[in-house]
Amino acid sequence: MSIHDLSVPIAVPARSWRDRLGSIVPILVLAPSLAASFVYVFVFTGWTLYLSLSDSTLLPSYGLTGLDNYASLWSNRRWNIAYTNLFLFSGFYIVGSMAVGLLLAILIDQRVRGEAVWRTIFLYPLAVSFIVTGTVWSWLYNPVDGIQALVRGLGWSDFSFALTSDRNHAIYAVIITGVWQSSGFAMALFLAGLRSVDPDLVKAAQIDGASVVRTYRKVILPTIAPIFLAVAVIQIQFAIKTFDLVAALTRGGPGISTTFPAIYVYDLMFQRGEIGEGAAAAVMMLAALAVVLVPYSLWVVWRRRAEAGNG
Amino acid sequence: MAELAAAIDLEAAAASRRHFWSRFAIYGLLTVFAAIYLIPLLVVVFNSFREQAEIARDGLISLPKTFRLEAWAQAWSTYCIAGTCQGMQRNFLNSLWMTIPATIISTLLGAVNGYVLSKWRFKGSEVLFTLMLLGVFMPGQIALMPWAFVLGKLGLTNSTYGLILVHVVQGISFTTLFCRNYYIGIPDDLIKAARIDGAGFWRIFWKIIIPLSPPILIVTVIWQFTGIWNEYLFGVVFTSGQAQPITAALVALTASGTTARSYDVMSAAVLIGALPPLLIYLFGGKYFVRGLTQGAIK
Numbered sequence: 001m002s003i004h005d006l007s008v009p010i011a012v013p014a015r016s017w018r019d020r021l022g023s024i025v026p027i028l029v030l031a032p033s034l035a036a037s038f039v040y041v042f043v044f045t046g047w048t049l050y051l052s053l054s055d056s057t058l059l060p061s062y063g064l065t066g067l068d069n070y071a072s073l074w075s076n077r078r079w080n081i082a083y084t085n086l087f088l089f090s091g092f093y094i095v096g097s098m099a100v101g102l103l104l105a106i107l108i109d110q111r112v113r114g115e116a117v118w119r120t121i122f123l124y125p126l127a128v129s130f131i132v133t134g135t136v137w138s139w140l141y142n143p144v145d146g147i148q149a150l151v152r153g154l155g156w157s158d159f160s161f162a163l164t165s166d167r168n169h170a171i172y173a174v175i176i177t178g179v180w181q182s183s184g185f186a187m188a189l190f191l192a193g194l195r196s197v198d199p200d201l202v203k204a205a206q207i208d209g210a211s212v213v214r215t216y217r218k219v220i221l222p223t224i225a226p227i228f229l230a231v232a233v234i235q236i237q238f239a240i241k242t243f244d245l246v247a248a249l250t251r252g253g254p255g256i257s258t259t260f261p262a263i264y265v266y267d268l269m270f271q272r273g274e275i276g277e278g279a280a281a282a283v284m285m286l287a288a289l290a291v292v293l294v295p296y297s298l299w300v301v302w303r304r305r306a307e308a309g310n311g
Numbered sequence: 312m313a314e315l316a317a318a319i320d321l322e323a324a325a326a327s328r329r330h331f332w333s334r335f336a337i338y339g340l341l342t343v344f345a346a347i348y349l350i351p352l353l354v355v356v357f358n359s360f361r362e363q364a365e366i367a368r369d370g371l372i373s374l375p376k377t378f379r380l381e382a383w384a385q386a387w388s389t390y391c392i393a394g395t396c397q398g399m400q401r402n403f404l405n406s407l408w409m410t411i412p413a414t415i416i417s418t419l420l421g422a423v424n425g426y427v428l429s430k431w432r433f434k435g436s437e438v439l440f441t442l443m444l445l446g447v448f449m450p451g452q453i454a455l456m457p458w459a460f461v462l463g464k465l466g467l468t469n470s471t472y473g474l475i476l477v478h479v480v481q482g483i484s485f486t487t488l489f490c491r492n493y494y495i496g497i498p499d500d501l502i503k504a505a506r507i508d509g510a511g512f513w514r515i516f517w518k519i520i521i522p523l524s525p526p527i528l529i530v531t532v533i534w535q536f537t538g539i540w541n542e543y544l545f546g547v548v549f550t551s552g553q554a555q556p557i558t559a560a561l562v563a564l565t566a567s568g569t570t571a572r573s574y575d576v577m578s579a580a581v582l583i584g585a586l587p588p589l590l591i592y593l594f595g596g597k598y599f600v601r602g603l604t605q606g607a608i609k
Contacts, residue, residue, distance in 0.1 A: 026431035037443045044457040127592035128585040129541030131558040150372045244543040265452040282452040
């Protein structure tokens with residue numbers, strides 16, 4: 001419905017100037033937010049894109065150098081580590097938190113007592129910042145004071161759990177902490193999905209004599225399949241933007257072993273004075289997000305249209 | 312008949328045994344996971360009350376034998392971060408003065424925008440809405456240099472006002488999305504009737520839309536508050552030292568390994584930083600979860 005439809009019944013000539021003013025008000029109200037969003041989304045992105053093609057180093061500079069920054073970015077060993085980490089992290093993080101989240105959601109869905117309490121416990125990490133989570137887990141991973149010390153103190157004297165001080169395994173510390181923080185989120189979405197499954201469908205399966213496991217596998221989980229995709233897409237977004245967690249947990253170390261694209265951008269722009277190449281890395285992050293989100297959004301729109309078409 | 316009854320009894324007994332063990336497994340698993348989730352929190356809470364000497368002796372993960380509040384006092388007002396010994400209070404207040412205005416402004420703008428985009432649609436408003444939505448997905452990194460330039464020009468570098476501006480602009484797309492999707496559900500006939508009665512844009516907003524809004528406004532406020540309070544990237548890039556919000560100060564605090572690590576004070580500091588969003592979560596959990604699921608199904 002448009003404003004024009006609405007204004008037809010009251011288009012009395014004497015009030016027409018007020019009407020005309022009235023129809024501008026919504027646009028005037030929206031204008032500042034629109035302008036801000038436009039600048040934020042398009043101007044800022046274009047600006048960074050331009051910087052990525054420029055010879056900026058310590059300060060922004062606007063002499064174009066073509067794709068030099070991208071060439072130097074992709075030949076950089078540290079960037080190589082950053083995106084390898086991103087792939088590794090995304091894979092384990094998404095599968096891990098979806099698996100734990102689904103398990104928790106199914107457990108809670110078995111008409112357990114004190115559901116609200118369980119849910120509160122599994123979701124609270126989402127309320128606190130990655131900085132808090134990362135800091136606390138960095139202590140737990142600390143071999144001298146944390147989990148390793150605890151287990152050794154209990155008598156298992158050669159127990160070893162020193163992920164964050166080992167360059168080959170530090171990334172797994174980031175993965176474990178990430179899964180810990182966000183599986184509650186997956187649980188919340190899965191639980192909402194499980195609750196939306198038509199109870200008659202489940203009853204019919206049970207009357208047919210299907211076991212609980214079979215009912216889940218054949219009836220319930222297939223109907224919530226879109227939620228799996230939604231959770232995965234959101235988690236990939238988190239993964240691509242991962243910055244705080246690593247900054248607090250490992251600071252990209254030991255050495256450069258847990259560098260992530262976002263850490264790389266920050267480092268190049270503000271620590272090393274390589275603004276051009278940092279901008280190129282930021283553009284790559286945006287590209288990665290687009291690769292995931294554009295097809296997904298198109299699919300969502302297509303599915304909605306298809307559903308609307310089917311009535 | 313008796314045989315049949317006995318058979319049913321047997322089957323029932325077997326079923327109830329199975330039932331017992333499956334219940335046992337369900338609660339057992341839930342308890343194990345609950346422990347994994349709660350132990351890190353308990354460790355920090357305990358350590359904030361333990362003496363550093365005890366932590367050094369017994370390790371981080373241990374039941375407390377001592378109880379004192381000194382670490383909290385130190386973390387709040389006297390602990391040194393990078394040479395300045397004023398604890399976290401300045402940073403806590405920075406976060407508060409950044410988060411409250413940014414939350415209120417972005418929520419109000421979101422409500423008005425959502426109202427326009429759902430009830431006063433005009434030609435092209437759907438396209439504009441989609442463009443605004445893109446802001447939800449943008450990585451902060453792509454805006455860092457432009458923001459640095461803009462904040463510099465406005466004289467807002469290293470200031471809470473600068474961060475408020477950044478968070479409001481970044482938050483508009485979220486708040487608009489939340490409110491617009493909620494207002495879509497308010498019947499258009501209600502608005503039409505009000506217009507026929509001569510009510511204008513603002514009158515309808517205040518008299519009809521706002522009274523129907525508390526659920527979505529609470530969701531939006533909680534979402535914005537926790538998001539802005541917990542944000543780190545903009546805080547660490549655009550401010551330094553005493554002007555930093557608490558997330559950036561926490562990283563600086565735990566990084567300054569000048570002397571032996573004082574886990575007691577650092578634990579208290581971490582809790583000071585985590586408390587506001589945790590309290591909001593505990594008291595507004597329902598709305599917090601609603602925000603999460605709505606934010607997800609965008």
